[in-house]
Amino acid sequence: MPTEAAELVFEEATKVYPGRDDAAVDHLSLTVPAGEICVLVGPSGGGKTTALKLVNRLIPLTSGDIRIDGTSILRHDLTELRRSIGYVIQHVGLFPHMTVEGNVGTVPRLLGWERRRVRERVVELLELVGLDPEQDRRRFPAELSGGQRQRVGLARALAANPALMLMDEPFGAIDPIVRARLQDEFLRLQHEIRKTVVFVTHDVDEAIKVGDRIAILREGGRLAQYDTPQRILEHPVDEFVADFVGRDRALKALALRTLGELELSPAPGDGLPRLPAETSLRDALALLIAERRDALVVVGGDGSALGVVRREDLLA
Amino acid sequence: MTGWRVAGGGGPVIPNYGKPSACIKHNGWFCTDWLTKHWGDTLQPALVQHIQLTLIAVGIGFAISFALALVGFRWRLFDGPFGGFTDLLYAIPSLALFQLLVPLTGLTVTTVEIALVSYTLFILYRTMIAGLRSVPAEVLESARGMGLTRLQTFFRVELPLAAPAILAGVRIATVATISIATVAAFLIQDGLGAPIFDAIETPDLFKTELLAAGGLAILLALTADVLLAFAQRRLTPWTRLR
Numbered sequence: 001m002p003t004e005a006a007e008l009v010f011e012e013a014t015k016v017y018p019g020r021d022d023a024a025v026d027h028l029s030l031t032v033p034a035g036e037i038c039v040l041v042g043p044s045g046g047g048k049t050t051a052l053k054l055v056n057r058l059i060p061l062t063s064g065d066i067r068i069d070g071t072s073i074l075r076h077d078l079t080e081l082r083r084s085i086g087y088v089i090q091h092v093g094l095f096p097h098m099t100v101e102g103n104v105g106t107v108p109r110l111l112g113w114e115r116r117r118v119r120e121r122v123v124e125l126l127e128l129v130g131l132d133p134e135q136d137r138r139r140f141p142a143e144l145s146g147g148q149r150q151r152v153g154l155a156r157a158l159a160a161n162p163a164l165m166l167m168d169e170p171f172g173a174i175d176p177i178v179r180a181r182l183q184d185e186f187l188r189l190q191h192e193i194r195k196t197v198v199f200v201t202h203d204v205d206e207a208i209k210v211g212d213r214i215a216i217l218r219e220g221g222r223l224a225q226y227d228t229p230q231r232i233l234e235h236p237v238d239e240f241v242a243d244f245v246g247r248d249r250a251l252k253a254l255a256l257r258t259l260g261e262l263e264l265s266p267a268p269g270d271g272l273p274r275l276p277a278e279t280s281l282r283d284a285l286a287l288l289i290a291e292r293r294d295a296l297v298v299v300g301g302d303g304s305a306l307g308v309v310r311r312e313d314l315l316a
Numbered sequence: 317m318t319g320w321r322v323a324g325g326g327g328p329v330i331p332n333y334g335k336p337s338a339c340i341k342h343n344g345w346f347c348t349d350w351l352t353k354h355w356g357d358t359l360q361p362a363l364v365q366h367i368q369l370t371l372i373a374v375g376i377g378f379a380i381s382f383a384l385a386l387v388g389f390r391w392r393l394f395d396g397p398f399g400g401f402t403d404l405l406y407a408i409p410s411l412a413l414f415q416l417l418v419p420l421t422g423l424t425v426t427t428v429e430i431a432l433v434s435y436t437l438f439i440l441y442r443t444m445i446a447g448l449r450s451v452p453a454e455v456l457e458s459a460r461g462m463g464l465t466r467l468q469t470f471f472r473v474e475l476p477l478a479a480p481a482i483l484a485g486v487r488i489a490t491v492a493t494i495s496i497a498t499v500a501a502f503l504i505q506d507g508l509g510a511p512i513f514d515a516i517e518t519p520d521l522f523k524t525e526l527l528a529a530g531g532l533a534i535l536l537a538l539t540a541d542v543l544l545a546f547a548q549r550r551l552t553p554w555t556r557l558r
Contacts, residue, residue, distance in 0.1 A: 082463030093458030097476045097554045107462055142557035
């Protein structure tokens with residue numbers, strides 16, 4: 001699949017709803033580099049969904065601009081703009097009267113693709129999102145589980161190979177276990193297709209897990225901080241961000257790094273607990289606390305000891 | 317046979333259908349000899365006319381309701397007045413409506429159809445609007461987000477999703493029209509109402525004819541109901557899954 005992605009720029013993007021004094025999105029400026037996932041997160045009233053919908057003009061901008069690969073969204077034809085952007089929402093919004101195939105093929109059909117090309121694309125996409133093309137193609141949405149529906153929603157959004165994806169709390173209505181799996185699959189998928197993604201969630205942990213960058217919006221739609229998950233956890237710019245990411249932000253930051261990233265001491269580790277290099281620092285620390293130990297041995301994929309890590313090294 | 321019915325008329329107690337059988341003489345409930353003899357000249361034509369009356373009424377009613385529903389759905393402003401108008405028509409007793417129309421359109425099929433169509437509007441308009449409005453918000457949002465135009469959204473999403481409600485409305489309107497259309501015989505000699513009136517007007521009430529014509533009307537209504545229910549299932553397969 002081609003790996004085209006677009007750079008997305010918000011430039012002083014502002015939305016004031018008619019009859020309201022306060023802005024819903026207030027002079028939002030940020031750049032999402034091509035192929036990265038930008039997560040918009042914040043308390044309700046932070047304007048994250050509004051900001052997302054400004055991009056495909058489901059909500060019209062009041063002032064400022066948004067550019068996709070340098071071209072203002074206002075200069076695109078509205079219908080073409082929307083067909084060129086993948087859109088996934090929390091309640092999926094599959095068409096109940098169409099089969100999975102009909103749903104996924106919607107935008108390609110609107111674009112006038114040949115029937116055979118649409119069919120091939122549907123099969124390809126269903127495989128991509130982990131559904132069985134043979135079995136699931138003819139099913140109606142009512143015959144699918146919540147997780148399957150969201151996969152179909154994702155396939156449908158990807159159908160015309162958009163350079164930009166907008167995802168509005170895509171996993172918000174799904175139970176935690178399936179949600180975690182869908183997040184993992186989504187990240188694996190993104191690793192392959194490298195779209196530019198704007199992803200809205202109210203869940204900080206999801207933001208940290210999914211985002212290459214996180215934009216934290218505070219009430220009134222003002223940008224509080226826009227940074228990598230690591231930097232937001234380690235250096236929150238103010239009290240609001242620190243509060244929002246939570247008191248356990250130090251632990252969350254540990255979860256982002258693995259033992260393999262640390263400098264290891266070559267000391268002998270006889271009798272110490274052994275953990276693989278891809279274990280997160282958070283899990284490693286949890287083990288040390290549980291076992292009341294001060295150090296552990298990091299082992300490579302072949303089971304050989306790579307070196308020893310002390311508790312102080314984890315916390316440094 | 318005359319148009320306006322005049323009570324009495326001084327005819328024989330039982331219509332003179334040639335040499336009456338014992339069953340007819342005793343005014344039995346189910347005189348097979350009468351049925352076989354008059355199927356061809358009375359019952360079958362009445363049945364065909366009844367079907368015609370119904371099809372025309374539901375067909376025209378559907379077209380008018382659909383046009384009204386398009387406007388009432390697109391511009392909510394019109395929904396109230398349209399709904400009120402169809403309510404009002406439905407509230408007029410059929411016999412009163414006939415009386416109002418006869419000076420204008422006479423003792424004709426047109427008069428009967430105007431009345432029958434008026435009654436279908438109430439059911440059809442309401443079910444169409446309800447069906448079109450029943451499309452879930454998230455479905456409309458995803459349609460908009462995917463770049464369906466307003467017209468595409470209507471024809472590809474809203475209309476198909478309203479189909480179960482619309483077809484249910486057609487089903488109710490058809491069955492109701494089959495029932496109401498018997499009253500047409502008050503004005504014209506068309507439909508299954510005619511033999512029913514005939515039977516009622518014989519001083520002793522001719523039971524076989526009443527039972528046969530009334531039974532046919534019921535049978536027709538049930539058949540239409542079953543056929544339309546079947547069509548509904550075939551046309552909207554997704555509704556069976558929930």
